[in-house]
Amino acid sequence: MRVKICCISSLEEANLAMSLGATALGLVGPMPSGPGIISNELIREIAAKTPKHIDTFLLTSETEVGSIVQHHKDTQTNTLQMVDWVGEEVLIQLRNELPDIKLVQVVHVLNDDSIQQALRIAPFVDALLLDSGNPNLLVKELGGTGRKHDWSLSQKIRKLTKKTVYLAGGLKPKNIQKAIQTVKPQGVDVCSGVRTNGSLDEAKLKKFMTEIKVIC
DSSP states (O other): OEEEEOOOOSHHHHHHHHHTTOSEEEEEOOOSSOSOBOOHHHHHHHHHTSOTTSEEEEEEOOOSHHHHHHHHHHHOOSEEEEOSOOOHHHHHHHHHHOTTSEEEEEEEOOSHHHHHHHHHHGGGSSEEEEEOOBTTSSSOBOSOOOOOOOHHHHHHHHHHOOSEEEEESSOOTTTHHHHHHHHOOSEEEESGGGEETTEEOHHHHHHHHHHHHHHO
């Protein structure tokens, strides 16, 4: 089970997450809303000091090819997570521009249409990340909501695609086993569920990892 700890805010949080078994770090760039935003300079520093076997995800809300490429150049992570919808043509161009960088598209699971959206985009990315935001709002929610969505919809996406699926949205120690048993994702992604007053909580993270190890 891949475990991505998101909203990493410092080198200390990055090291704590990795020491407890995280396989990926989520580094949040400018967003219209939500927690965990840090500077490009800090993202670049954390990415540079992270071992190569750990995935460093740049969460970018940019939707144009040039802006996304520039955001990556400014941060130098090994993975790009598009938190807003970018579409097939953008992903094809990104693959050409950044052939060595993993591409992850977030699908905000709202209804049955989200299933078709996920399946349509899956061939163009390395992984899908199923989250609980709402990009249709006046101020877009693109992650970090702390809400769970309808896992039965995510379960259908997982069954219908061979691509890696990360499950996000409202995960915490008390529900992570049920989430994994229901959706059967290859990875999980957590932010607020392992934090206290915005800071990564060692005890909560230990409990989260222990609950995963029990069933994986």
